[in-house]
Amino acid sequence: MPITHLCRVQGASLSEHVEPLRLLLLAEDPSWEALVRKCLLPMGGSVILLCAPSWESVSYLFENDRNALLLTTPTLQPAPGRCRLPTVLLLDAEPETSPQDVSDWLVRSSLTTDVLRRCLRHVRERGILEYTLQRLAEEDPLTGIANRQGFQTLLAVRLAENDGRGMALGHLDLDNFRHANDALGHQAGDRLILQVVARLKSRLEAGDQLARLGSDEFALLIDTRRAPERAEWMAERIIEVLSEPYWIDGESLLLGCSLGIAHARVNAGADPLMWHAHIAMQQAKSTQGCTYHVFDERINRNARSLADLESELRRALRRDELELHYQPRLDLVTGTIVGLEALVRWRHGERGLLAPNEFVPLAEQSGLIVPLGYWVISRALRDMQALRERGLAPLHMAVNLSFRQFQDSQLLSTLSRLITERGVEANWLEFELTETAVMRRSDLVKQTMDALGRLGVRFSLDDFGTGFSSFVHLNSLPIALLKIDKSFVGGMENREENRKLVLAMINLAHNLELEVVAEGVETPEQLSLLRDFGCDQVQGYFISKPLPLAELVEFLTLGAAQ
Ligand code: C2E
Ligand code: MG
Ligand code: MG
Numbered sequence: 001m002p003i004t005h006l007c008r009v010q011g012a013s014l015s016e017h018v019e020p021l022r023l024l025l026l027a028e029d030p031s032w033e034a035l036v037r038k039c040l041l042p043m044g045g046s047v048i049l050l051c052a053p054s055w056e057s058v059s060y061l062f063e064n065d066r067n068a069l070l071l072t073t074p075t076l077q078p079a080p081g082r083c084r085l086p087t088v089l090l091l092d093a094e095p096e097t098s099p100q101d102v103s104d105w106l107v108r109s110s111l112t113t114d115v116l117r118r119c120l121r122h123v124r125e126r127g128i129l130e131y132t133l134q135r136l137a138e139e140d141p142l143t144g145i146a147n148r149q150g151f152q153t154l155l156a157v158r159l160a161e162n163d164g165r166g167m168a169l170g171h172l173d174l175d176n177f178r179h180a181n182d183a184l185g186h187q188a189g190d191r192l193i194l195q196v197v198a199r200l201k202s203r204l205e206a207g208d209q210l211a212r213l214g215s216d217e218f219a220l221l222i223d224t225r226r227a228p229e230r231a232e233w234m235a236e237r238i239i240e241v242l243s244e245p246y247w248i249d250g251e252s253l254l255l256g257c258s259l260g261i262a263h264a265r266v267n268a269g270a271d272p273l274m275w276h277a278h279i280a281m282q283q284a285k286s287t288q289g290c291t292y293h294v295f296d297e298r299i300n301r302n303a304r305s306l307a308d309l310e311s312e313l314r315r316a317l318r319r320d321e322l323e324l325h326y327q328p329r330l331d332l333v334t335g336t337i338v339g340l341e342a343l344v345r346w347r348h349g350e351r352g353l354l355a356p357n358e359f360v361p362l363a364e365q366s367g368l369i370v371p372l373g374y375w376v377i378s379r380a381l382r383d384m385q386a387l388r389e390r391g392l393a394p395l396h397m398a399v400n401l402s403f404r405q406f407q408d409s410q411l412l413s414t415l416s417r418l419i420t421e422r423g424v425e426a427n428w429l430e431f432e433l434t435e436t437a438v439m440r441r442s443d444l445v446k447q448t449m450d451a452l453g454r455l456g457v458r459f460s461l462d463d464f465g466t467g468f469s470s471f472v473h474l475n476s477l478p479i480a481l482l483k484i485d486k487s488f489v490g491g492m493e494n495r496e497e498n499r500k501l502v503l504a505m506i507n508l509a510h511n512l513e514l515e516v517v518a519e520g521v522e523t524p525e526q527l528s529l530l531r532d533f534g535c536d537q538v539q540g541y542f543i544s545k546p547l548p549l550a551e552l553v554e555f556l557t558l559g560a561a562q
Pocket of ligand 1: 343400401402486520521522539546
């Protein structure tokens with residue numbers, strides 16, 4: 001609890017107000033507290049004094065509080081817009097000019113019970129008046145909750161208080177309210193809205209706020225400071241409660257609703273947040289009944305510019321904006337580097353170096369993965385030759401192949417041509433396939449793999465454990481290596497379960513007479529466990545990150561010299 005103490009001052013009452021006034025004091029110098037407490041003493045139970053180290057530490061206690069005042073020294077005064085309480089500044093000396101952004105100020109030397117009483121009454125009455133005016137302008141007369149204008153004020157305050165941290169915005173639209181309103185009459189329509197609001201309120205908890213943006217549109221501020229998942233929980237609870245039938249004039253009716261949720265981003269402001277919640281609401285609208293949708297920046301960026309990105313990627317291929325980085329693979333028995341994995345990157349003019357997960361899925365969807373895949377193989381073969389020309393020992397070169405590449409009827413002939421043109425021995429080339437890729441259209445995949453195998457190419461099964469493999473099927477494919485996915489390797493030191501799984505995978509691979517590579521090895525502890533388990537090879541940041549060719553040459557030359 002950040003509040004240093006909370007006490008009710010005993011004695012006579014301050015004024016005609018029944019509810020005690022909550023007075024928050026922010027002052028580093030403890031003499032202020034002593035002075036204020038002394039002045040308050042004769043006012044008694046009508047004032048509750050709270051002392052806190054900062055506004056942020058207690059702001060949650062004053063949400064919607066209309067009966068509170070802030071007393072603060074200039075050093076602790078909340079930044080403009082952060083605090084809605086009427087504020088009285090505590091000054092050590094008479095100011096030369098009137099302080100800004102405060103309701104009043106008090107000077108230490110002239111502070112007495114009487115001065116304080118008058119100041120509090122004045123500020124409080126002014127506050128009540130302002131509040132009444134504001135309420136009339138910002139409240140929905142039917143439901144008593146904030147209207148659109150009120151919502152904008154609420155949102156601005158909430159965003160200013162936490163820079164947008166720990167908050168989500170819900171935008172709710174009732175699907176067929178207008179229809180019901182026309183059919184039942186406006187009075188019944190009003191009663192329906194009151195029921196909707198009562199149901200929504202029944203799901204709100206401290207820190208959440210509700211507003212009516214239009215006749216059948218609502219906004220919800222969801223407090224996610226305790227748990228970011230709260231936004232989704234709330235969405236589910238709201239959908240559940242609104243799906244129940246409504247009873248109007250003895251008749252039951254169902255309303256569909258669409259709820260869009262957007263998580264606020266730090267310092268991003270109100271406009272993008274409202275826009276994102278709105279987009280998510282429209283996405284929810286494409287589904288019948290009561291549904292919610294959470295705004296996903298990634299998907300949305302992709303959705304908006306899928307076509308743009310595709311043509312950019314096409315151009316990138318032509319302009320040679322792709323790069324390969326190579327990650328070395330270490331043999332645990334000999335302690336030497338025995339292979340490399342080629343991993344593609346896109347050096348995008350504006351967005352910097354893009355990782356494969358940002359464009360490979362798009363390339364797969366659009367079919368661009370076929371030309372991209374050829375570019376990767378061709379570049380990997382060229383670099384294999386470059387390494388040989390530098391006198392380095394031959395290494396296995398692993399290239400990732402996606403399922404779509406098998407659908408290309410030219411795969412076999414193009415690969416044979418590329419291998420011959422580059423003059424590399426095919427048995428140093430290895431293709432990595434995922435479980436999902438080999439399981440789809442397995443007859444076609446098997447034929448192509450067999451034919452490539454006859455050229456001397458090896459295959460490995462990538463990301464093992466994350467897909468679904470039938471072992472009978474695996475056995476019938478020409479696979480030489482199994483790569484254990486990094487998600488199993490991570491956490492091996494701490495989780496018994498991971499260790500058991502990895503050991504079981506290694507044993508399984510050895511029983512199938514496959515070599516095993518563990519991916520994503522990041523610590524010496526993982527490496528030594530894998531060695532104890534009999535793993536053949538490892539790959540991961542602990543050995544090296546994926547490196548551009550020039551850095552790889554340096555890495556390999558240094559390693560060879562040691
Ligand atoms: P992958 O084949 O499983 O590649 C391993 C990924 O793990 C790489 O990510 C690598 O940088 C990362 N990694 C390696 N060691 C560590 C480690 O110690 N810790 C952690 N946390 N990560 C590590 P990257 O380069 O982002 O590639 C992601 C995926 O994109 C690859 O997964 C592969 O499936 C795909 N990909 C990459 N290049 C190509 C390509 O040329 N063609 C196709 N079809 N897919 C590609
Ligand atoms: Mg791979
Ligand atoms: Mg992998």
